[in-house]
Amino acid sequence: xxxxxxxxxxxxxxxxxxxxxxxxxxxxxxxxxxxxxxxxxxxxxxxxxxxxxxxxxxxxxxxxxxxxxxxxxxxxxxxxxxxxxxxxxxxxxxxxxxxxxxxxxxxxxxxxxxxxxxxxxxxxxxxxxxxxxxxxxxxxxxxxxxxxxxxxxxxxxxxxxxxxxxxxxxxxxxxxxxxxxxxxxxxxxxxxxxxxxxxxxxxxxxxxxxxxxxxxxxxxxxxxxxxxxxxxxxxxxxxxxxxxxxxxxxxxxxxxxxxxxxxxxxx
Amino acid sequence: xxxxxxxxxxxxxxxxxxxxxxxxxxxxxxxxxxxxxxxxxxxxxxxxxxxxxxxxxxxxxxxxxxxxxxxxxxxxxxxxxxxxxxxxxxxxxxxxxxxxxxxxxxxxxxxxxxxxxxxxxxxxxxxxxxxxxxxxxxxxxxxxxxxxxxxxxxxxxxxxxxxxxxxxxxxxxxxxxxxxxxxxxxxxxxxxxxxxxxxxxxxxxxxxxxxxxxxxxxxxxxxxxxxxxxxxxxxxxxxxxxxxxxxxxxxxxxxxxxxxxxxxxxxx
Numbered sequence: 124x125x126x127x128x129x130x131x132x133x134x135x136x137x138x139x140x141x142x143x144x145x146x147x148x149x150x151x152x153x154x155x156x157x158x159x160x161x162x163x164x165x166x167x168x169x170x171x172x173x174x175x176x177x178x179x180x181x182x183x184x185x186x187x188x189x190x191x192x193x194x195x196x197x198x199x200x201x202x203x204x205x206x207x208x209x210x211x212x213x214x215x216x217x218x219x220x221x222x223x224x225x226x227x228x229x230x231x232x233x234x235x236x237x238x239x240x241x242x243x244x245x246x247x248x249x250x251x252x253x254x255x256x257x258x259x260x261x262x263x264x265x266x267x268x269x270x271x272x273x274x275x276x277x278x279x280x281x282x283x284x285x286x287x288x289x290x291x292x293x294x295x296x297x298x299x300x301x302x303x304x305x306x307x308x309x310x311x312x313x314x315x316x317x318x319x320x321x322x323x324x325x326x327x328x329x330x331x332x333x334x335x336x337x338x339x340x341x342x343x344x345x346x347x348x349x350x351x352x353x354x355x356x357x358x359x360x361x362x363x364x365x366x367x368x369x370x371x372x373x374x375x376x377x378x379x380x381x382x383x384x385x386x387x388x389x390x
Numbered sequence: 391x392x393x394x395x396x397x398x399x400x401x402x403x404x405x406x407x408x409x410x411x412x413x414x415x416x417x418x419x420x421x422x423x424x425x426x427x428x429x430x431x432x433x434x435x436x437x438x439x440x441x442x443x444x445x446x447x448x449x450x451x452x453x454x455x456x457x458x459x460x461x462x463x464x465x466x467x468x469x470x471x472x473x474x475x476x477x478x479x480x481x482x483x484x485x486x487x488x489x490x491x492x493x494x495x496x497x498x499x500x501x502x503x504x505x506x507x508x509x510x511x512x513x514x515x516x517x518x519x520x521x522x523x524x525x526x527x528x529x530x531x532x533x534x535x536x537x538x539x540x541x542x543x544x545x546x547x548x549x550x551x552x553x554x555x556x557x558x559x560x561x562x563x564x565x566x567x568x569x570x571x572x573x574x575x576x577x578x579x580x581x582x583x584x585x586x587x588x589x590x591x592x593x594x595x596x597x598x599x600x601x602x603x604x605x606x607x608x609x610x611x612x613x614x615x616x617x618x619x620x621x622x623x624x625x626x627x628x629x630x631x632x633x634x635x636x637x638x639x640x641x642x643x644x645x646x647x648x649x650x651x652x653x654x655x656x657x658x
Contacts, residue, residue, distance in 0.1 A: 245496050246530055253489040260488060 166270035170222035172196050174207045175349045176308025177218035178339055179277045180316055181286050181301040181324040182332035185360035186279035188216055189336045191344075192369055193351035194223045200351065208357040210364045212237050214282040215251040216357045217258070220305040221274035221293065229272060232261065251280020251287035251359075255297070263295025275305040281359045286324075307347040312339040329358070341372040401513050411517065412510050415539035418519035422465030424552035424588035425452060426581050427523040427534045428562070430572045433606030434525035434532040436463040437581040439552075439588060440599045453601045453621050457482035459492045459527050461603045461619040465552030466520030466539075474502050474518060495526035499535040499543045507541030521551045526619070527605045550584060557587035574609045578602060579633045586637065595631060602627050 172194050179188040194202035207226070208218045211233045219226040233254065240249050249257075255278040265271050275292040289299040301324050302316035319335045320327065327335070336356055344352045352374060357366040379385045396404035400411030425438040438452035453463045454475045460482065464471040481501050485493035502522070509515045522537040536551060537543045548566045550558035561584040569577060581602075586595055602622040608614045611629035612622070622630070 243497065245494060247494045247497075247528070249489065249491075253491050256490040257488055 166268075167222070167225070167273055170225070170273040172201060172223045173349070174205065174220050174223055174226070174306075175347055176304055176306040176312065176343055177207065177220050177275075177277050178308050178312050178316065178336055178343075179218065179279050179288055179303045180320045180327075180332060180335060181288055182320070182327040182329065183325055184329060185281040185358060186216075186286055186288050187329075187332045187336060188218050188277065188279050188357045188359075189340055189354055190218045190220075191340065191351045191354035193349070193353070195349050198348070200349075203351060203353065204369075206355065206366070208355055208366050209233075210357070210366060211254055212240075212248060212250075213363050214248075214359065215254050215278065215280035215287075216359055216364055216366070217254070218277045218279070218305075218357070219274045220276075220308075222272070225272040225274050229258070229261070229274065229276070233258075250282035251278055252282075252289075254278055254280070255287070255289045255291065259291045259295055259297045262291050262293060266294050277303050277305060279357070279359055281361060284361070307349070308339070308343055311346050312343055315339050315342065332358075337372055341374060344372065344374060399513075400510060400515070400517060409510060412540050415517035415519050416521075419466040419521035419538065419551055420553060420555070422467075422520070422552045423452065424550055424555045424558055424585060425463035425465050425523050426548075426550045426555075426558050426562070426584045426588075427463065427525055427536075427546070428548045428566075428569055428572075428577050428581050428584075429525070429532055429534040429546070430574075430577050430606075431570050432532065433574045433577055433604065434527065434534050435574070435577050435581055435605075436461060436523055436525050436601075436603035437578070437585045438463040438601045438603075439585055439595070440601060442599075449598060451601075453603050455619055455621060456498070456524075456526075457486070457492060458618040459605060460495055460498060461525055461605065461621065463523045463601070463603060464520055465555075467518070468520070470518045470520040471522070474505070474520065474522070477505065478502060492528060494528045494530075495524065495533045495535065496545070498526070499524050499537055502537055503541050503543040506537070506539055509539075510541055523549060523551060525603060525605055527617070532606055548580075548584075550588070552588070554588040558584040561587050574604065574606060575611070575630070575633060578604075578609070578630050579635075582630065582634050586634070595634070597624055597628055597631065600627055600631065602630060 174194055177190040179186060188208055190207040192203060192205055193200055194205040205223060208216055209230050210216050258276060262272055271293040273293050278289050280287040288303055289297060290303050291297045302320045304313040304316060316339060333356060340354050344350050352371045353369050355367050355369055394410050396402055397410035400409055404410055423439040423441045425436060427436050436453060440449035440452050442449045450468060453461060455461050456475060456478045462475060478498055481498055482493045485491055506518050509517045517539040519539060524535040524537060526533050534546050534549060535543055536546060536549045547569055548562040550562060565580055582595060603619065605619045607617050614620060
């Protein structure tokens, strides 16, 4: 059933004009929306400017996440000052790997959502689980249009005394665990994180959590050719959200001298 | 009947700055049988008086479930209420789907109030002829709201709408300060007493003409464990009706009423 006789016999679109505030002549046209250019629209086939791994773990006081500051253009380290950890409201951080322009679009989407929620001024706010649910629908609906947002996202948060950590990717696939990693990190860092964290979620202190992530980020920098030794750490606790300044790990490359193919070619 | 110069179009103000059609719509709410709502720190309840058109007819439904955590009682045009309650259900479901969050009750009420407001401003429309009492529970606790065709919505400790609702309001105004700390049983008893005030002289509340809606932890008279909205009708409300204190009728028993005040006796 529809509330407006003028919309009867047409496909319904309550997402638009939910209150029927538009004059009849300006009501949305719900029919086919093709034009001369519709054949020429191409959907995303591959990511262009990409971010690599995001790591996240549960610890005693909440959630800690890390991601480096690199946005690559293919194998070129194109942008070296990109923040891939984005606070949403006061209880949530999302971290993104994959296409950075799609991530920026998602940031805009979520910021708009939070402004809408804020302007209600009724004491209700969207927490990490609501944001994750919303994102999973956005991601799944875009993949169903054969035009995915090319990201893997980690949503971490702390609200009402509860930690929240969950994953969603370009297919709309979701899962939760006490350690999560995207991209190359899901191969290289995830086993390290699991070994350090699983079973100890309620024991690990903030300092230990930082150390675990630093160690994994260092390993990733050694192993992942699309990574950068400049990363940020975000923590979400009962006190709210904080994203650190960029930092780097001590690395030693003297061993590399013995590797064929490293440095100037001598033969 | 009303007869005013500025009442043929709801978008035209009278020289006194009033919208007559909107005020007539408020009258439509008063044609419906009464509904009463009350709120404590832990519960919200609705009580409604159902009408039947005759011996052979069933009683008209007065209460609707919107979502697990929200229910409404209506007074006025039932057909308008069905359109609005359908809209409320859609809003509730869309919040559930998009965010996996039960919609905050105030937003649900604001949504229908916004719809009603449009009808008081746009040419070629008419206001809804129905008023709601909305109860619900969300993160900020139990709530009771009134919605009216003028596009207003307010939150209340206790409220009544519909025919002769002023009598119920008088009762509620006298007792509302005790509602916050009431048990569910006492809250419903107060509600039944208030609803009883709206009855005609020779009528009484019974299991057929009364509906009770509850959100919050179950009463000892219920066999449910949930805290979500539920409607009680028929025999299930008998234990609640039995808690009512019989009303003194001064006409038949003038002697004891002479000293005490003439209102309902609440001694217990």
